[in-house]
Amino acid sequence: MRPFDRPCARIALAAITLVLAARALPGAEPPRPRFPGADTSLAVNRSDGRIAVLHGGTLEVLPDLAAAPTLALAVPGKDARVLEFRGNQVLYLTHEVRGLPSVHVVIAANGRERVAWPNEGFADFFPGEGGRLTLDGKGVYAVLTLAPTMRDFFGLVDAYPLGAVVVASYRFSGEKLATRVSQDFDAAFALTPDDFVATVKGGGALRYRAPGGKLWQHQGTCGDWRIVDVDPAAATMLTLDARGTLVALGLERDEVCWQADATSWGGRTPADARLLRDGRAIALGIGAERWLAVWDARLRTAANVLPMLEQQSLSALASFWRAHADSLVGFAEVGGREGTTVLMRGPDGWYSVALR
Numbered sequence: 001m002r003p004f005d006r007p008c009a010r011i012a013l014a015a016i017t018l019v020l021a022a023r024a025l026p027g028a029e030p031p032r033p034r035f036p037g038a039d040t041s042l043a044v045n046r047s048d049g050r051i052a053v054l055h056g057g058t059l060e061v062l063p064d065l066a067a068a069p070t071l072a073l074a075v076p077g078k079d080a081r082v083l084e085f086r087g088n089q090v091l092y093l094t095h096e097v098r099g100l101p102s103v104h105v106v107i108a109a110n111g112r113e114r115v116a117w118p119n120e121g122f123a124d125f126f127p128g129e130g131g132r133l134t135l136d137g138k139g140v141y142a143v144l145t146l147a148p149t150m151r152d153f154f155g156l157v158d159a160y161p162l163g164a165v166v167v168a169s170y171r172f173s174g175e176k177l178a179t180r181v182s183q184d185f186d187a188a189f190a191l192t193p194d195d196f197v198a199t200v201k202g203g204g205a206l207r208y209r210a211p212g213g214k215l216w217q218h219q220g221t222c223g224d225w226r227i228v229d230v231d232p233a234a235a236t237m238l239t240l241d242a243r244g245t246l247v248a249l250g251l252e253r254d255e256v257c258w259q260a261d262a263t264s265w266g267g268r269t270p271a272d273a274r275l276l277r278d279g280r281a282i283a284l285g286i287g288a289e290r291w292l293a294v295w296d297a298r299l300r301t302a303a304n305v306l307p308m309l310e311q312q313s314l315s316a317l318a319s320f321w322r323a324h325a326d327s328l329v330g331f332a333e334v335g336g337r338e339g340t341t342v343l344m345r346g347p348d349g350w351y352s353v354a355l356r
Helices: 150-154 306-311 315-324
Strands: 041-044 051-055 058-062 071-074 078-086 089-097 100-108 113-117 139-145 165-171 176-182 185-192 195-200 204-209 213-219 226-231 236-240 246-250 256-260 272-275 281-286 290-296 301-304 331-333 340-346 349-355
Touching: 041 331, 051 078, 051 089, 058 089, 139 185, 150 165, 165 185, 165 195, 185 226, 195 226, 226 272, 236 272, 246 281, 290 306, 290 315, 301 306, 306 315, 315 340
Parallel strands: 041 078
Antiparallel strands: 041 051, 051 058, 058 071, 078 089, 089 100, 100 113, 139 165, 165 176, 185 195, 195 204, 204 213, 226 236, 236 246, 246 256, 272 281, 281 290, 290 301, 331 340, 340 349
16 A cells, blocks of 8 residues: 555645756756657556557557666557556557458557457457456456347347446456446446446446445436546545536545535636546646646645646647647656656657656
């Protein structure tokens, strides 16, 4: 368990000031991207900090920012990009392979391919474009809307109404396929092939684990909710309700850890957010002007990030986020010896920035 880690309470013990790792001296050249290339994509393994980077058709796996790659692998197809790094598996998307317009590929961090789709063993709709790795990396899952063609493939009885939501998972070990169906599900996020959290239509969330079933359900208000992040190490999931309020829920039981509404961000509402290791959260807003801010639930304060980037000779990076950021896909925490180190995608690659 990391310092300060306990369900719903990874709270920093002192006020935190947001600064950059290296202050640029007057007249000095601005920092260069740690992973250059406008088409470079990457994903960070949240459990151990390993980094998967894909650029120029080569996939590399690095133990950390300072280490040499432990894997360098040429990937097939065109315009390939990394999507996720979970457990010991990397998921990437490539195009124009074997006559297929797009292919999702899961490989182990040592380069051994685990599964690719579409293939003959899967249906056209599963895992599909929305297929993702479970958080433990032991399988893939997808959230689907029940249609007649799915009944035979999943072995579903007619009692399940068409239009219901199907949370389907495929476990690599034993090639086990499992489904859970409900008219109440809205969206879901799988921790393992048998354990997931889901938002509920009309507001709220629940956790389901096989074989026992539903562990808890939180009744929410303010319209439909959206899951924006889940961190099993902190036993916390982060949701966003229809009014733009961030609600942090405990994973182990029906418990609200903290909430941050529009007043927390100076009257603005976030569009996306992520949990940070030190108990804070970072949120992105895309209203009249895009903004990025770090929220400290203990101090009930938010620190704006983009103006501080400009103060540290990273104006191009700040301008890129103001003009193009629609989600936090271009943001990843990698840790560090001091403070919180993150990677942020800019116009010419990914930059290493420290949030302290």
